[in-house]
Amino acid sequence: MEKGTNITVFIRRFDPEKDPAPRQQQYTLHVERGMTVLDGLHMIKQTQDPSVGFRFSCRMGVCGSCGMMINGVPGLSCNTQILDVATTALTLAPLPNFNLIRDLVPDLVPMFGVIKGLQPYIQRNDVEEMENPTMEYFQTPHQLEEYLQFSYCIKCGSCMAACPTMATDKEYLGPAPLTQAYRYNTDSRDDAGDARRDLVAASHGIFNCHYAGECSNVCPKGVDPARAIQLMKKDLVLRYFGLGKHKCAHLCKKPDRSTYKPKIEAAPFTIGQ
Numbered sequence: 001m002e003k004g005t006n007i008t009v010f011i012r013r014f015d016p017e018k019d020p021a022p023r024q025q026q027y028t029l030h031v032e033r034g035m036t037v038l039d040g041l042h043m044i045k046q047t048q049d050p051s052v053g054f055r056f057s058c059r060m061g062v063c064g065s066c067g068m069m070i071n072g073v074p075g076l077s078c079n080t081q082i083l084d085v086a087t088t089a090l091t092l093a094p095l096p097n098f099n100l101i102r103d104l105v106p107d108l109v110p111m112f113g114v115i116k117g118l119q120p121y122i123q124r125n126d127v128e129e130m131e132n133p134t135m136e137y138f139q140t141p142h143q144l145e146e147y148l149q150f151s152y153c154i155k156c157g158s159c160m161a162a163c164p165t166m167a168t169d170k171e172y173l174g175p176a177p178l179t180q181a182y183r184y185n186t187d188s189r190d191d192a193g194d195a196r197r198d199l200v201a202a203s204h205g206i207f208n209c210h211y212a213g214e215c216s217n218v219c220p221k222g223v224d225p226a227r228a229i230q231l232m233k234k235d236l237v238l239r240y241f242g243l244g245k246h247k248c249a250h251l252c253k254k255p256d257r258s259t260y261k262p263k264i265e266a267a268p269f270t271i272g273q
């Protein structure tokens with residue numbers, strides 16, 4: 001049976017309302033195989049220092065609450081095993097490019113506000129059908145695959161923390177919101193693409209992306225925001241030259257799935273792993 005090992009955990013501590021400057025606090029933690037960074041933080045909080053601030057909810061990579069810098073890389077503390085990333089020392093810090101609430105807790109509310117501003121919901125021209133539906137909004141399997149990968153986003157903010165454009169332009173919309181705009185623009189049931197395209201093409205919008213690709217490298221859900229952003233840029237340029245695809249969110253009949261074999265794996269990454 002494995003006995004585990006002791007590692008040193010460095011946690012960046014800072015309460016903007018009380019502390020004059022951030023400091024690094026050091027803890028010794030006994031780690032065993034299978035222990036996640038979030039487990040380690042709970043252990044430190046319960047046995048050594050109840051004042052350490054961190055956020056979590058689901059503990060299973062679904063809610064997006066627990067994003068932080070883990071040895072300098074953005075990720076989810078609940079689905080990162082300590083021994084996969086550290087043998088002697090583990091450094092934890094809050095996600096950059098966000099305001100700080102306390103210690104390891106970034107303020108994600110502005111990102112949620114930007115996502116909301118890009119209208120991440122299905123809007124249709126046939127208001128009467130929306131209000132008094134006569135049938136379901138069916139999609140073909142191919143239409144679903146067009147946006148499925150981008151719908152896996154859990155709004156954890158890791159991509160925003162990794163983005164060099166976010167680091168230099170606080171008004172940049174950011175990879176997570178832009179990906180959601182693309183996700184809905186690509187949805188065959190939606191009619192609001194023109195409104196979203198105007199929003200993303202404005203200043204501090206999609207063309208400020210330099211295609212560093214770090215957003216896709218760090219995304220814990222395989223969403224590939226860099227791919228969404230490049231596809232949306234391509235769509236905007238084609239439309240500028242009058243070559244864009246014209247989508248019409250008409251009601252379609254129930255697709256025949258009898259011969260269809262769904263793809264289980266996500267679409268290939270834009271950025272090499």
Ligand code: SF4
Pocket residue numbers: 152153154155156157158159160175176179215218219220221222223224225
């Ligand atoms: S795209 Fe990925 S990294 Fe960015 S917020 Fe969504 S899940 Fe997190």
Ligand code: FES
Pocket residue numbers: 055056057058059060061062063064065066067076077078079
């Ligand atoms: S606690 Fe929910 S994603 Fe980590």
